[in-house]
Amino acid sequence: MEAIRVYPDSSMSELRATAEAGANIALTKYWGNADPDLRIPANDSVSITLDCTRTVTTVAFQPDRPEDEITVDGRLLTGPARERVSHHLDLLRERAGVPWRARVVSRNNFPAGAGIAASASGFAALTLAGAAALGLDLSPRDLSVLARRGSGSAARSIFGGFVLLHTGARDEDAFAEPLYGPDWWDVRDLIVVVSRAEKAVPSSEGHLLAPTSALHRARVARVAELNRQLLDALARRDFAALGHAAEEDALLMHAVMMTSRPSLIYWLPETVALIRRVQALRAEGIPAYFTIDAGPNVHVLTLPAYADHLQADLRALPGVQAVISCRPGPGASVIPHPGE
Numbered sequence: 001m002e003a004i005r006v007y008p009d010s011s012m013s014e015l016r017a018t019a020e021a022g023a024n025i026a027l028t029k030y031w032g033n034a035d036p037d038l039r040i041p042a043n044d045s046v047s048i049t050l051d052c053t054r055t056v057t058t059v060a061f062q063p064d065r066p067e068d069e070i071t072v073d074g075r076l077l078t079g080p081a082r083e084r085v086s087h088h089l090d091l092l093r094e095r096a097g098v099p100w101r102a103r104v105v106s107r108n109n110f111p112a113g114a115g116i117a118a119s120a121s122g123f124a125a126l127t128l129a130g131a132a133a134l135g136l137d138l139s140p141r142d143l144s145v146l147a148r149r150g151s152g153s154a155a156r157s158i159f160g161g162f163v164l165l166h167t168g169a170r171d172e173d174a175f176a177e178p179l180y181g182p183d184w185w186d187v188r189d190l191i192v193v194v195s196r197a198e199k200a201v202p203s204s205e206g207h208l209l210a211p212t213s214a215l216h217r218a219r220v221a222r223v224a225e226l227n228r229q230l231l232d233a234l235a236r237r238d239f240a241a242l243g244h245a246a247e248e249d250a251l252l253m254h255a256v257m258m259t260s261r262p263s264l265i266y267w268l269p270e271t272v273a274l275i276r277r278v279q280a281l282r283a284e285g286i287p288a289y290f291t292i293d294a295g296p297n298v299h300v301l302t303l304p305a306y307a308d309h310l311q312a313d314l315r316a317l318p319g320v321q322a323v324i325s326c327r328p329g330p331g332a333s334v335i336p337h338p339g340e
């Protein structure tokens with residue numbers, strides 16, 4: 001039987017909520033889709049939600065608003081960026097049976113153009129704030145499925161700590177789940193910023209090119225094994241095993257990117273220099289492993305005892321603009337409005 005829905009009364013001034021979410025770093029990557037329309041990933045991926053790069057988003061659905069208005073870090077979104085958010089709000093509106101357009105105000109605690117992708121934290125915060133504003137009664141798993149429709153990696157940012165995103169045959173099967181909370185293991189992610197430029201080919205376009213690489217299928221098959229190794233490494237807190245699996249998949253993903261048509265080469269000379277530096281540090285006995293997303297910046301995974309030394313070492317390399325030190329952080333949460 002259809003559930004009875006209570007429509008908001010148009011005499012209400014607005015339906016509003018605020019939520020916060022953190023970015024995440026994938027240890028095994030989401031690259032390529034099994035279903036591009038639904039953003040169902042080609043493979044499972046494992047990530048760490050970060051404490052340092054967070055987005056706070058307020059969504060206010062208003063009865064007499066003619067269209068969605070979206071502001072990110074004080075800038076009004078237009079064109080495809082606005083459409084993408086508006087389309088995501090449509091999914092929430094359809095669920096709730098509420099047609100009202102929304103005013104969205106989103107802020108990142110890291111500077112826009114810092115070379116850190118905000119789509120994961122952004123769509124996780126947007127999904128939770130929108131659902132809360134509309135009074136949708138969704139489980140965290142349902143929220144992760146919805147967030148995935150906005151940005152694949154956003155599904156993982158719904159949860160804190162160490163997270164697994166499943167691929168699946170149907171929309172509802174491709175959900176994220178928490179493996180361990182943020183306190184399970186104090187690993188560090190040093191984000192080494194070598195470029196703040198907007199990437200030439202955004203991830204959304206890159207995913208569509210993955211199947212043009214002869215290596216894509218081989219990578220998807222290999223990631224299944226790497227995920228098994230990662231789950232085992234997490235359970236045993238075996239940092240070397242975690243690092244080796246993460247590095248291998250980062251290199252596999254970039255091999256797929258480089259051999260796509262057209263070829264995607266996200267690396268800069270500084271990226272390669274950082275890879276070599278991490279390898280050299282490791283040869284000296286320092287537990288450091290790299291991973292790289294769809295851009296030139298390098299994430300260096302390490303353990304707390306080595307973080308300060310490593311941060312200083314990496315900061316001193318030519319072309320390094322900043323090193324941001326992150327640790328596992330909490331999942332997305334609703335923030336009460338002042339006075340409520």
Ligand code: DP6
Binds near residue numbers: 039204205
């Ligand atoms: C390389 O989640 O940014 O960071 O769904 O198009 O928003 P869209 O893609 P996105 O892709 C993530 C790509 C990656 C790897 C990862 O985070 O798993």
